[in-house]
Amino acid sequence: MSLLSIFSLALALFVLAATPGPGLFATISRSLASGFVPSLGVIAGIVTGDIVFLLFAILGMSVIAQTMGNFFAAVKIIGGAYLIFLGLKIWMSKPPSVRQTNENNGLKYGNYLTGLIITLSNPKVILFYCGFLPSFMDLSSLGLFDICIATVTVSIVLSSVLMFYAYLANRARQFFDSPRSVKRLNRTAGGVMIATGVAIAANS
Numbered sequence: 488m489s490l491l492s493i494f495s496l497a498l499a500l501f502v503l504a505a506t507p508g509p510g511l512f513a514t515i516s517r518s519l520a521s522g523f524v525p526s527l528g529v530i531a532g533i534v535t536g537d538i539v540f541l542l543f544a545i546l547g548m549s550v551i552a553q554t555m556g557n558f559f560a561a562v563k564i565i566g567g568a569y570l571i572f573l574g575l576k577i578w579m580s581k582p583p584s585v586r587q588t589n590e591n592n593g594l595k596y597g598n599y600l601t602g603l604i605i606t607l608s609n610p611k612v613i614l615f616y617c618g619f620l621p622s623f624m625d626l627s628s629l630g631l632f633d634i635c636i637a638t639v640t641v642s643i644v645l646s647s648v649l650m651f652y653a654y655l656a657n658r659a660r661q662f663f664d665s666p667r668s669v670k671r672l673n674r675t676a677g678g679v680m681i682a683t684g685v686a687i688a689a690n691s
Contacts, residue, residue, distance in 0.1 A: 488633045492624055496637060497644050503615055504648035509605045514649045517598060518656035525598050526653040532602025534645050540616040541641055545626045545634055567685065574681030
C-alpha cells in the first residue's frame with residue numbers, strides 16, 4: 488500500500504468511526520454507565536467486527552459478506568434485545584458512587600460481544616468495506632504485508648476515535664458523585680442503550 492492509500496483509508500475510517508451510529512452510542516453509553524475500562528471491551532468487539540469485514544472485502548468475499556448482512560436479521564434481533572436488556576439493567580441499577588463503580592467494573596466478555604454483534608449487524612459497516620472501500624482501493628492487489636498494514640490502520644483509527652469519545656464520556660461522568668446525579672446519569676446511559684437496541688432490532 489502506498490502512503491496515499493494508507494492516508495485515504497485512515498481518513499475514510501475516521502469519518503466512519505466519528506459518524507453517529509450504534510457502535511458509537513454503545514461505547515458512550517457503556518462509558519457513562521460503567522467507566523472507561525468497561526467501554527474498552529465494547530471498542531474491542533467493534534474493531535474485531537470491522538477487521539472481519541475488511542478481510543472479507545480483501546479476499547474477494549464481498550458477496551458473502553453482503554449475504555450475511557441480508558440474512559443477519561436474527562442476529563440483529565438478538566443483539567438489539569441484548570442492548571435493550573443492558574439498558575434496562577443500567578436504568579434500574581442502584582446508584583453507587585462513580586468511584587466505586589469504576590473500581591468494580593473491568594473488561595467483560597459481554598461488553599466485547601456487544602461491540603462485535605453491533606458491527607456484524609450494521610449495514611453501514613458492510614456497505615463501507617464491501618461497497619465503498621473497493622471503489623478507491625485495489626484490494627485484489629494487496630499482499631500479505633499490505634493486509635497487515637490495512638488491519639493495523641483499521642485497529643488504530645477506529646480504537647483511537649472510539650476511545651476518545653469514551654474518555655470524554657467518562658470525564659463527564661466524574662462530575663457526578665451524588666446518588667441522585669448518578670441515578671440520572673444511569674438513566675441517560677440506559678436510555679441511549681435501549682434506543683440503540685430498538686434501532687438495531689427495528690432495522691432487521
